[in-house]
Amino acid sequence: MLPIIVIVGPTGVGKTKLSIELAKLLNGEIINADSMQVYKGLNIGTAKVNSSEMEGISHHLLDICEVDANYTVFDYQRDCRQKIAEIQSENKTPIIVGGTGLYIKAALYNYDFKEEEEFDPCSDKTNAELYKIILQADSSSNIHPNNRQRLVRAYNKIINGSVNTQKGNSPLYNFVTIGLTTPRDNLYNIINNRVDTMITTGLIKEAEFFYKKGIRSKSLMTGIGYKELYEYFDGLVSLDVAVENIKHSSRKYAKRQDTFFKHQLPVSWIETNYQDFSKTVAEAITIIKKEKENF
RNA sequence: GGGGCUUUAGCCAAGCGGUAAGGCGUGGGACUGCAACUCCCUGAGCACCGGUUCAAAUCCGGUAGGCCCCU
Numbered sequence: 001m002l003p004i005i006v007i008v009g010p011t012g013v014g015k016t017k018l019s020i021e022l023a024k025l026l027n028g029e030i031i032n033a034d035s036m037q038v039y040k041g042l043n044i045g046t047a048k049v050n051s052s053e054m055e056g057i058s059h060h061l062l063d064i065c066e067v068d069a070n071y072t073v074f075d076y077q078r079d080c081r082q083k084i085a086e087i088q089s090e091n092k093t094p095i096i097v098g099g100t101g102l103y104i105k106a107a108l109y110n111y112d113f114k115e116e117e118e119f120d121p122c123s124d125k126t127n128a129e130l131y132k133i134i135l136q137a138d139s140s141s142n143i144h145p146n147n148r149q150r151l152v153r154a155y156n157k158i159i160n161g162s163v164n165t166q167k168g169n170s171p172l173y174n175f176v177t178i179g180l181t182t183p184r185d186n187l188y189n190i191i192n193n194r195v196d197t198m199i200t201t202g203l204i205k206e207a208e209f210f211y212k213k214g215i216r217s218k219s220l221m222t223g224i225g226y227k228e229l230y231e232y233f234d235g236l237v238s239l240d241v242a243v244e245n246i247k248h249s250s251r252k253y254a255k256r257q258d259t260f261f262k263h264q265l266p267v268s269w270i271e272t273n274y275q276d277f278s279k280t281v282a283e284a285i286t287i288i289k290k291e292k293e294n295f
Numbered sequence: 296g297g298g299g300c301u302u303u304a305g306c307c308a309a310g311c312g313g314u315a316a317g318g319c320g321u322g323g324g325a326c327u328g329c330a331a332c333u334c335c336c337u338g339a340g341c342a343c344c345g346g347u348u349c350a351a352a353u354c355c356g357g358u359a360g361g362c363c364c365c366u
Contacts, residue, residue, distance in 0.1 A: 035332090073328050218332095264325095
């Protein structure tokens with residue numbers, strides 16, 4: 001049996017295309033690992049695969065919740081593990097594809113999440129106070145004292161009785177991680193052009209549909225492409241500025257993805273060959289075969 | 296031809312005699328519940344030449360570029 005195949009890389013490098021080619025060659029089924037593509041209706045802005053591009057390959061964890069749902073890593077970990085089990089029980093190869101590093105890592109490694117009863121936003125505590133409490137509970141914590149979001153999270157873990165003294169770095173599955181990459185300037189060009197294309201192919205309408213319904217859920221207010229257009233609809237910026245902001249957010253996002261994958265996952269990198277994509281596929285196959293021997 | 300204003304990092308910009316704020320971008324990094332999130336780190340010696348002063352981006356003179364007004 002083949003190991004699980006994981007395909008990562010910044011937005012726009014060709015992960016989707018590679019995943020489908022590999023699925024065809026390796027009897028695979030694809031599991032989405034993109035935190036925004038789980039939402040129904042966010043299609044253009046998230047560059048979601050459409051049914052004709054799927055070429056008959058089964059895709060999982062796409063469109064599994066409404067835009068106003070509050071889907072998190074906790075849910076993803078559970079759902080992804082379940083899909084892995086299902087696919088493997090049919091003797092097929094799970095191919096996890098996506099840009100959300102945390103989701104992938106939480107699914108594949110021993111990350112422990114517990115169902116939590118209450119969430120304390122800590123509005124009565126300063127960062128310094130939270131930091132102090134966290135250090136007392138876990139002296140190895142490396143959360144920065146300015147990172148309120150993480151401090152509040154860690155504090156809640158403590159009051160829920162699940163102190164993270166252990167770093168989750170033990171993989172629970174056999175898997176190969178293939179990272180697609182391309183030089184930074186090229187990536188930025190691709191991103192900029194892709195945003196222009198999204199705009200001309202209906203991103204504004206897609207976002208406006210939810211805006212008019214008055215929906216300001218997490219997905220729309222944090223998803224790149226949507227949050228910037230909401231500012232435009234709100235009359236805060238011009239359309240041109242909004243589009244520039246989308247490009248800018250996308251570039252920064254791609255950079256953060258690079259950093260995460262480079263340091264948080266055991267990635268074998270391949271530079272995408274845009275002239276002859278079959279060479280990219282062949283390289284991926286070579287890596288997978290080599291890994292298979294090691295198992 | 297005459298007069299006034301202006302010139303600080305890739306961009307915006309503070310500084311008004313005592314040894315260059317800040318923002319943006321860029322690059323690097325962190326990462327167990329908003330992760331397309333959140334957070335951290337990262338640069339110049341002040342257009343050029345000369346002068347005054349213990350000390351000049353800051354004052355004076357000249358040169359060059361920019362902006363504006365007059366003839």
